[in-house]
Amino acid sequence: MTISCVxxxxxxxxxNKYIALKDYRREVTAKEVQRFVDEVLSGRRDGPKSTSQVSPVVHHDGVSYVWKRASGKSNVLAVAATRWDANVLAMQETLHQLLDLLKMFCPGGNIVSNALSLPTNSALKADALREKPALVLSILEEVADFGYPQVTQAESLCDLVLDTPSLEGKTVNTLDALLRRRKKDAAEDSSAGAATLGVTGAVPWRKHGIVYKKNEVxxxxxxxxxxxxxxxxSLISGRVNGSIQMKxxxxxxxxxxxxxxxxxxMEAESGFQQATSTALEGRPTSVAQKACRSQVALDYIKFHQAVKLQHYESDHQVHFVPPDGEFELLSYTVSDTKNFTLPFTVTSWYKSLGRTRGELNVKIRADFPSSLVAFQVITWIPLPKSTVKVNMQATGGKTKSKYVDLAKNQTHWKLSELRGGKEHxxxxxxxxxxxTQLSGSSPTKDWEKAVPPIKLTFQVPMFTSTGLRIRFLKVHEKSGYQPVKWVRYLTCAGDDYEVRVSH
Structure with a gap:
């Protein structure tokens, strides 16, 4: 894969206004990239349109462009161009990691406040990049070499780019700010080849000589x-997006x-032939196994680059030399509703009590063991636009009048805690x-014809919908120390957990 410029x-x-550009191969000029942005992304050629209407991969005037917008409420676009027959998915991933690095090194405040979880704007902003042009160009320089992705790990970049942020007048090393508790060897700091070894070594995501007083995972x-x-x-449709996060x-x-x-x-082993797919999929071998969730059928799984895939394919165990600090070990998706269970059973119905009154009922039951407790279970209930008053009652939780938001046409019912097996x-x-007489209709009856769904948010610690469990976590280091290990589980609502209302 070769990238001509970013x-x-x-x-x-x-x-779309230009911030920075790095030309790796001198094959695509800055004017060509600007023309693509003006004509395609800004819509000057085919009329005004938003970037959401533009394909992430566009072939324009003999050049292939891959673009990506930073996550959240960001106003930063990254565009990669190439004249070669390149892997566009790899280019997308490179842009994704680049934007994450820029967000880490150029946060709303500074990198120290970001590392210490001080209140800052979490989205990447163009103004933050404009304030540090030299740092941005240094990152673009190190991320790729002659168009080939090279360094995308924050730990390695900390030794390659020049930036020393300060907190309360004290100079703080960027790497120390990111990892907070690291004790660096003075000899390693003074070694001129340490940065090169971290990039070109067998494990570029981890540096040698890391020492902690207390070893924890x-x-x-x-x-x-x-x-x-x-x-x-009953569950109509759904999916589970899971991940294993590590510190x-x-x-x-x-x-x-x-x-x-x-x-x-592998999908090929399960009967689904697709040579270009890297997803892994499992199938239950019996009804009994499926019922007890001893197997989980995954539609997609993505590993961190530290994982040794050859070991995983042979013994189905995840072997890796971990990066230092926080990282995502793997992520997966389950979309077959038969392969996961919902933590709650929610039923709802609405009935009219006249032209201007109606009654909406909701019943929720926790379908997990009584030893577990769900927290912050909030049911968001829609209201007609013409609502003037809402009287709420519940067998548990809070139903305060301040929860009614007539401006947003909704109210909510909050259960701070809900133990497994309980019902409210x-x-x-x-x-x-x-x-009005002119309209000849009742606002309540009009709303009844299309009652919006109820939305649910929740957090259930020590529970997983797919039944995923960590059987063991082993750590081996030649010095023989015994680390402290912590394993936690959490199931929470996604962006669209909705329950239809019967009427």
């Missing part, structure tokens, strides 16, 4: 459940091994304005 632009009211298995639930509580504070060069309760196999009910009497 450019950064700011999305502004008057169009934190592993979090997090699953975000998105679902569309029928009024009777590693270990000395030396440890080798870690994680055993999962899942048994995965909610009832709301909704009063609306009477319809």
């Amino acid at each position: 450019a950064l632009f700011a999305q502004e009211a008057r169009g 934190y592993l979090d298995a997090i699953e975000r459940v998105s679902a569309l639930v029928g009024a009777d509580g 590693v504070y270990l000395s030396g060069m440890p080798e870690c091994k994680i055993g999962l309760n899942d048994k995965f196999m 009910k909610f009832k709301a009497i909704i009063e609306t304005m009477a319809g």
